[in-house]
Amino acid sequence: MNRLSRINTIWRKELLDTLRDRRTLIAMIFVPMVLYPAMMLGSLQGFELQFSRLTKEEYRVAVSSEEVRTWLRWVLDTDAARRPGVEGLPAEKVIELAEQREPGASPNEPPLSPEQSAEDAARAHVRENPPEYTIIVVPNADRLREKVMSGDAHVGLLLDSGVPARDSTDSTGVTLLVDQTDVRSQQIAAPGLHGVLQRLADFMLAQRLRQMSLDPAFVHPIEVRQQSVAPPEKVGGSILGQIVPLILVIMTITGAIYPAIDLTAGERERGTLETLMVAPVPTVDLIAGKFVVVALIAMLSAALNLLSIGGTVYLGGLGDLLSRGSPVAIPLNALPWVLLALVPLAIMFSATLLAVCSFARSFKEAQNYVMPVMVGAMIPAVVGILPGTRLEGPLLIMPVTNIVILTRDLFTGRFDVFAIVWVTLSTTLYAGAAVAVAAKLFGQEAVLFADSGSLKTLLRRRFYRPADRPTVAQAFFVLAAVFSINFFAQQRLLSAPGMAGSLRFWLILGAVIVVLFGLVPFAAAAYMRVRIRPALGLTRPHPLGLAAALCFGLSTWILAQAWFTWQQTWLPMPPEMEQVYEEMVAALGDTSPLVMVLFLALIPAVCEELFFRGYALSGLRGGLGKAGAVVVVAVAFGIYHHSVHRLFVTTALGLLLGLLVIQYRSIWPAMLAHLLHNGLSGLSAREDGLKPALTWLGYSLGADGAPPLPWVMAAATLAVVGVVLCVRVTGREKALENGAAILQHGNQ
């Protein structure tokens, strides 16, 4: 039975088993489809009910004199006549209309932008529809404060001077004293009174203008209006973008939690784990089957949530409340993309939860472990929904945050294709590492059997068995860790002011590369008792391997230059980025060519090869096979360069270098090719380097930066020769090499 059909058998059985579990069904279907809309609508209707109850109550306004009381009473009684739609009507009609007026029925109520909260909307509503007020009089201003603070009055009204006369032309300052901790004071009494006084002010202004025979336009020389140009789909997208990503994150985790616990710790607790482990199936296949089910259920759960939220927002009236009358439509075209963005998220969470739960010995223990994951996911998720966050810089690869922002951007239709690539690749890498860790933990004796000693065996060096190459889990884990650290280090380095153009930049970058790519593989291999020579490929190179390396090293720099020129026509590098690169290279331009070779070629060639084609490739080869490992390492190599513009070239170079190492089983040819590629790229542009010699040989770049065609053709031919040398390593040569490796190993 091949691996895929075995995993197929496992996941189908696990799915059947899981779907028969009531708890999974509750978490997956009941919560999103029933409980969640019910809660959302319930709380919404509760809010509306409470709000309308509050607006019908009578509120107390405290004033400091009888005179102010009389004035305020008059203001309140005549307010109805000034409300929109009733101006110019006879008094009895106004009162009749005021009695009939329903809350929220004001025809002129301005629509709110989607950014405004429900609280703002409620306050705006109260300003137009004030509640009934009773006026109480207190002796002085200090007592007024006390009255409001004690709650005897909901709002206090203080006039700076006396009561304004009807025909006055002065200005009177009015202060409303509010208790911010009291909803009645803050949300109803004060905004209501504010609205009443504002209408009085508008009315008095209009009267004064009339008396002076001035047009109202006189005091409004400029009338500023704001008009939304967003189509209804965008408004809907913006509303959904505020709430949906966070809910999706929560629901994806919720959906994955029960199956993840049930299929790992639960299985162990029920005693079926030992039954399963005794079957002739590799642990990786078992965990892969389980992982498929957890990820499927997480995605299904998230998709059901998406549907449920959509239904609740548009059928349940939540959209109307949030948009306050703006035309809203579901951005249907965004939904498939949002669902697609959920795939890596579900994969990452499923793998993380499986890893965490694999660590647990019982259902209860697993539940305790899941809580920190949930909280740990919420923090970056909340960062993602902060207003104004953009998908750039470190946020591009920040797990969870990047998906939350991407989901929001997908809803509003403002997204960048490269950002999607970054988010997907980095999340997939994290997910891969999490799956690898899950596989590693799941098969551990300490996790399998309670009497097998403590979990320290997982970390203690003494319990690692000596091996010739790292495991897939170790390789993935180290790849993901170095990826993140390197990304943040480079971002920090490039964002430091004036750093890119200084030699200090190269010194620090060199140190980062040496530590992360050069020392980490040695340290990881040494700690995990992996034999360094075979794992990092530090074996004697085959002459044909060196020949192939020469072919690549002498040709790829020309091909890369040609590719960049062509790429500029369809994927131009932004000028700022170009400037940063130029500054970086210029910093080395003033130094000796040897210094340039050291920083640009030697350090990267040695360290990056040790890490990628050494540690990572030999580790991944065990689980992914030769071709799979070469491709994954090449893509990782491309991504590590943190530039979309260099992604194609670095990935292609990674493929060639991987091929070289996998076929000739030595890291040295790859280092040679890498050194030549980087070194020749740098030196070919220097007057004190190879430029004069190359010019003499007829190599000069065109106006668009393209190398001469004959050179490109020759380089392509040379590269093909290199590939042929790699592919045609005959069985005999391989056998000889194997024999040599075994002999060498035996002699150690």
Next chain:
Amino acid sequence: MIRVEGLTKVFPNPDGTEKTAVDHISFEVQPAEIYGLLGPNGAGKTTTLRMISGLLRPTDGQVIIKGEEVTRRPELVKRHIGYLTANTGLYARLTPFEMLEYFATLYNIPRDVARRRIAELVGWLGMDSYIRLRCGALSTGQKQRVNIARALIADPPILVLDEPTLGLDVLSNRLILEFIRTQAAAGKAVLLSTHALDEIDQMCRRMGLIHNGRLIAEGELDTLRAQTGRQRLSEVFLHLVGATDPVFTQ
């Protein structure tokens, strides 16, 4: 068919010390033989069986099954072993039939062959009445029969059985012991671990006695009786264990 050589397992304790659960054990089990592994609770029997079945990696020593060292090719060796312990539970939400079919697939048995094999096992173990019920609803005896059927689904030449009759009533107990005997008669090598002395007495010609992780006596039952000068197996047991552990001599 099973050859155990100097098998040792060391576990780390939470306090940083180490515990030797199995200490240089060696024995052999031949085809058509039921070999008894006897020992008090915590003696190291289950750890030994787990190492034999490839579930645990030995710290030292080796297990050779049909000429293959277990840790070298665990998946291949697992194919030859039918493993049953008190810890091998059933999937409560699957029926015995679904469970047997699932394991048949994991053992790479073609569907038609698997169906025939399941029918055969259902007949032998009398499982007709509950083959389509969920395992969670079965009695202890019924569950144990399903578990035996699961261990035998691939018709392995080796059976490793840990307390196969634990908690069973007299009837089920008899049926299962009878079944094991039939399997051995058919040429299978059976490693039977138990602390039920009468089962060893009834079923085995040779046995090993494990105490505190070490094999303190090994050989034919009659030889052990002659060595100790005791006739009843319980007395033989106490005599042998008492020689190494002062608690038992008091």
